[in-house]
Amino acid sequence: xxxxxxxxxxxxxxxxxxxxxxxxxxxxxxxxxxxxxxxxxxxxxxxxxxxxxxxxxxxxxxxxxxxxxxxxxxxxxxxxxxxxxxxx
Amino acid sequence: xxxxxxxxxxxxxxxxxxxxxxxxxxxxxxxxxxxxxxxxxxxxxxxxxxxxxxxxxxxxxxxxxxxxxxxxxxxxxxxxxxxxxxxxxxxxxxxxxxxxxxxxxxxxxxxxxxxxxxxxxxxxxxxxxxxxxxxxxxxxxxxxxxxxxxxxxxxxxxxxxxxxxxxxxxxxxxxxxxxxxxxxxxxxxxxxxxxxxxxxxxxxxxxxxxxxxxxxxxxxxxxxxxxxxxxxxxxxxxxxxxxxxxxxxxxxxxxxxxxxxxxxxxxxxxxxxxxxxxxxxxxxxxxxxxxxxxxxxxxxxxxxxxxxxxxxxxxxxxxxxxxxxxxxxxxxxxxxxxxxxxxxxxxxxxxxxxxxxxxxxxxxxxxxxxxxxxxxxxxxxxxxxxxxxxxxxxxxxxxxxxxxxxxxxxxxxxxxxxxxxxxxxxxxxxxxxxxxxxxxxxxxxxxxxxxxxxxxxxxxxxxxxxxxxxxxxxxxxxxxxxxxxxxxxxxxxxxxxxxxxxxxxxxxxxxxxxxxxxxxxxxxxxxxxxxxxxxxxxxxxxxxxxxxxxxxxxxxxxxxxxxxxxxxxxxxxxxxxxxxxxxxxxxxxxxxxxxxxxxxxxxxxxxxxxxxxxxxxxxxxxxxxxxxxxxxxxxxxxxxxxxxxxxxxxxxxxxxxxxxxxxxxx
Numbered sequence: 001x002x003x004x005x006x007x008x009x010x011x012x013x014x015x016x017x018x019x020x021x022x023x024x025x026x027x028x029x030x031x032x033x034x035x036x037x038x039x040x041x042x043x044x045x046x047x048x049x050x051x052x053x054x055x056x057x058x059x060x061x062x063x064x065x066x067x068x069x070x071x072x073x074x075x076x077x078x079x080x081x082x083x084x085x086x087x088x
Numbered sequence: 089x090x091x092x093x094x095x096x097x098x099x100x101x102x103x104x105x106x107x108x109x110x111x112x113x114x115x116x117x118x119x120x121x122x123x124x125x126x127x128x129x130x131x132x133x134x135x136x137x138x139x140x141x142x143x144x145x146x147x148x149x150x151x152x153x154x155x156x157x158x159x160x161x162x163x164x165x166x167x168x169x170x171x172x173x174x175x176x177x178x179x180x181x182x183x184x185x186x187x188x189x190x191x192x193x194x195x196x197x198x199x200x201x202x203x204x205x206x207x208x209x210x211x212x213x214x215x216x217x218x219x220x221x222x223x224x225x226x227x228x229x230x231x232x233x234x235x236x237x238x239x240x241x242x243x244x245x246x247x248x249x250x251x252x253x254x255x256x257x258x259x260x261x262x263x264x265x266x267x268x269x270x271x272x273x274x275x276x277x278x279x280x281x282x283x284x285x286x287x288x289x290x291x292x293x294x295x296x297x298x299x300x301x302x303x304x305x306x307x308x309x310x311x312x313x314x315x316x317x318x319x320x321x322x323x324x325x326x327x328x329x330x331x332x333x334x335x336x337x338x339x340x341x342x343x344x345x346x347x348x349x350x351x352x353x354x355x356x357x358x359x360x361x362x363x364x365x366x367x368x369x370x371x372x373x374x375x376x377x378x379x380x381x382x383x384x385x386x387x388x389x390x391x392x393x394x395x396x397x398x399x400x401x402x403x404x405x406x407x408x409x410x411x412x413x414x415x416x417x418x419x420x421x422x423x424x425x426x427x428x429x430x431x432x433x434x435x436x437x438x439x440x441x442x443x444x445x446x447x448x449x450x451x452x453x454x455x456x457x458x459x460x461x462x463x464x465x466x467x468x469x470x471x472x473x474x475x476x477x478x479x480x481x482x483x484x485x486x487x488x489x490x491x492x493x494x495x496x497x498x499x500x501x502x503x504x505x506x507x508x509x510x511x512x513x514x515x516x517x518x519x520x521x522x523x524x525x526x527x528x529x530x531x532x533x534x535x536x537x538x539x540x541x542x543x544x545x546x547x548x549x550x551x552x553x554x555x556x557x558x559x560x561x562x563x564x565x566x567x568x569x570x571x572x573x574x575x576x577x578x579x580x581x582x583x584x585x586x587x588x589x590x591x592x593x594x595x596x597x598x599x600x601x602x603x604x605x606x607x608x609x610x611x612x613x614x615x616x617x618x619x620x621x622x623x624x625x626x627x628x629x630x631x632x633x634x635x636x637x638x639x640x641x642x643x644x645x646x647x648x649x650x651x652x653x654x655x656x657x658x659x660x661x662x663x664x665x666x667x668x669x670x671x672x673x674x675x676x677x678x679x680x681x682x683x684x685x686x687x688x689x690x691x692x693x694x695x696x697x698x699x700x701x702x703x704x705x706x707x708x709x710x711x712x713x714x715x716x717x718x719x720x721x722x723x724x725x726x727x728x729x730x731x732x733x734x735x736x737x738x739x740x741x742x743x744x745x746x747x748x749x750x751x752x753x754x
Contacts, residue, residue: 051163058158058240063314080572083646 146272148235148256149301151249151263153310154345154523158240160249160263160355162256164233166218168209172202174228181226185209188220211254212236237263243352245313247368248306248521250469251355260358260366262304262521265469269525272301300528307343307523307536311647312336312640317348319639320617324350327600327622327632333370334636335500336644339508339605339614341538342517344466372470374497375599375618378583379434379565380629381493384506386431387553388454389442391545397427397552401438408437411484415440415492418582418628431556432564434580436492443491451487452479457544458506459516460498466519474498493583504616506544507603510557511577511611514550516541558608567730568634568704569604573652574645577611578604578637580630585621597621602633606641612650615640631728635704701736702748705729710748725750 059065122130151160168189175181182196189196189210199207211234213221218231237252250261256271258264316334324332332350337343353365367373389395406421407414417436422429430438443451455461455476463473476496479486489495501519509516518539525534545553557577560566566578581601584593601618605611617633625632702710710729711721720743731749734740 048164051161054158055161055163055238055240058161061157062241062244063311064242064244064318067314067318077643078646080642083573 146274146299146301148237148252149270149272149303149528151270152303152305153308153313154306154343155310156305157310159245159306159308159310160237160239162235162237162252165212165236166215167211167232167234168213168218168221169230169232170200170207170209171205171228171230172200172207173205175200175226181224181229184224184226185221185229188217188224189213237355239355241310242356243354244310244317245308245347246353246355247349247366247370248308248347248468249355250366251358261368261469262306265467266304266522270301270304272299275299302528302533303526305523305526307338307345307521308347309345309647312346312644313348315643315647316346316636316640317352319636320348320350321352323632323636324619324622326625327619328624329600329619329632330621331369331373332617332619333368333373333500334615334617334640335370335504336640337504337508337519337614339511339517339611342505342508342519343523343536343538344519344521345613347521368468368470369618369620370500371464371466371468372472372499373620374472374475374499375620376494376497376583376585377503377601377618378493378581378599378629379436379439380503380579380581380583380601380603380616381496381498382431382434382439382491383510383553383557383579384458384460385439385443385446385451385454385491386427386556387510387545387549388450388457389446390427390552391549392446392450394445394450395427395442397556399427400424401427401430401435401441403435404437406437408440410440410444410488413485413488415488428556428559431553431579432559434560434565439492440485440488443487443489444485446487446491448479448482448487451490455490455496457542458502458509459541460496460502460506464499464501464505464519466501467522468501471501472499474502493581500616500618503603504614507605507616508614509544510550510553511605511614513547514543514545516544554608557604561604565628565630566602566604566634568630569602569638569641571606571638571642574606574641575608576604576606576638576641577608578602578634580628580634582627582629596627598627600627600629600632602629602637604634604637604641606645607650607652612648613641613644699732699734699736699738699740699746702729702732703736707748707750710750714746720744721746721748723748723750 148162150158150162153159168185172178178197178200182193182200185191186193186196191210196209199209209229221229222231235256237256239246239249239251246261248261250263250265251259252263253259258267258270263270316336320332320334329350334346334348335344336346338345347368347370349367349369351365353361358366386395390397395401402424403417403422405423406417415437422433422435422438425433425435425438427438427442429435430442446454460474461476463471465471474497476490477486482490482495486495505516505519508519518541520536520539522534522536524532524536526532554577557579558575560580561569561576561578565580566576569576569578579602581599581603583599583601585597585599586592587594599618599620600622601616603614603616605614615637617629617636619629619633622632700713702713705713706728707723707726714721722745724747729748729750731747733747734744740746
């Protein structure tokens, strides 16, 4: 029986290590993929919520709404001569 | 023995090798089939198992005002869809769904009985309803997100913006004209999922933005737009006009700052209005402008050297016979007058004579020069180029009629653009409504720049015309547009309307218009208001349209921080330092309280002894406004109030004589 050469053992070791590393990275990639997928869903929900809030904000800031509230509170447009310029 | 064994071994080896060879060959052939011949279909099958193609429905771009105020946006809304072939217990499912969706049971059942794989049950439902339906867990019922266009300001700028149909395609206005830009690109994305169908990895970051439509910024100032719509609506309702529109333009650039139409509609529910409500009259409707045409024709005549501001023209006391027709002045008559007065009092007879003096060719030239017979190309839907007969078909009196605005039919957009040219020193600017187009990443793809089409009149003629138009507001037909702090220049117009059935003018139906710019010397705003067929108050542009311009100018100048000139400062404005700011604020507060009749304890006091501002009121409304104050009222004249002996806001003594003077507008 011939003697097993050391470089062969090293080679097998390196190949096995590379294989394990390859599998590990794939597993990690899959794990991260799931996480990203979940985060993407959360992000989409938040973006949707954000957009809804922007629309609500725009509706609340609508000039016609502000005018109605101002009128209800008794505000009036300044008449001519009632606008005062302030010089610092 | 040994020999026999050897032969047997050989045979056995041969058999084994043959078997290995046969099976190996078969394997190779199978592998060849799988790898080469069946490969494409097998690859497809594998793809279908591990990959899913999802389509990113592009989000429609937003529309913003000049300052970034949101005017139109899209949001995903849940819709309920059914695959009738998958639903097992149709009656049970239908009953549950009809309750939650608030649809009749028969209707739901009929939809569930369809021989289809997809049908909508309800397109727009609330999140709560969608969640409840999802919780029912009915196989074959799915929640589908679909974009819905939303206009947060409701009817503001509706005629310009237009609206979007159920399939996310623009159907009118900016939404239709720029549909391709706003709509974005549909893109497909391949995602990997595992055996349970869970998504593993989406290689498509940023794809949402990539598919998002571009955003459009308009030149519209939202605050100006609102006050324009508000006062146009108020006045048009009071005058019982069939339709009306108003446009505000920055005369230096040609940017459209506001564009309002009456009657209004809400684009969120556009289908509930008749199609005539959707039309943007300011750009699509041609109308004979009447006297608002005079400044343009008279400027041309002055530029040609046909007349000068001090040229004397005979007003023929309101009736001028010419080649079989009689030209009348409306409501009043004039003797001899100069060109300044022609514009100030809007004399048709005089304008007719100037037109005849200019001749057909020069008049036609000036109509074209002011841009009346070409499309303005402002970026709006349905822009009309105006209508006029070719000059070869004009009658002998054609130039006479054209000179006071009967003959050529123009659009509001054309007229405001021409008015801006008078306001800015004689330069005809290209009107525009698109400020910029920005992609989803924020990069500007297009930015509008002011563009001079041509110089129409020189500075001398321009100054002369501006002065004439100043006289109109100062003491002429446009006095209802007078402001205390600012000098306004304008021109009134009352155009006749042609009956499409007879081809003749209606006897009592008019187009009442008023155009003006402010401040007089360095105009920052040009505005046009046109009312179609006003039936109440008056049919004169100076009576029903000028007040809209006045009310809008008053507020718009404050909004845009355009301050009165130096003289007005000295008269009206208190120049203060920050130290006495509190005193000033208290002063203003007291002033407002006084005008609202509120005493120091914030309690409303009786307004029996305070004189209201009655300027511009009719006799009936003036008496109504001071009803209960004092019975000792003397009325002189008829028409609209131009004088009251007691100043507004001052106390009326017991039994003090009140003198109110009225006069007709023209």
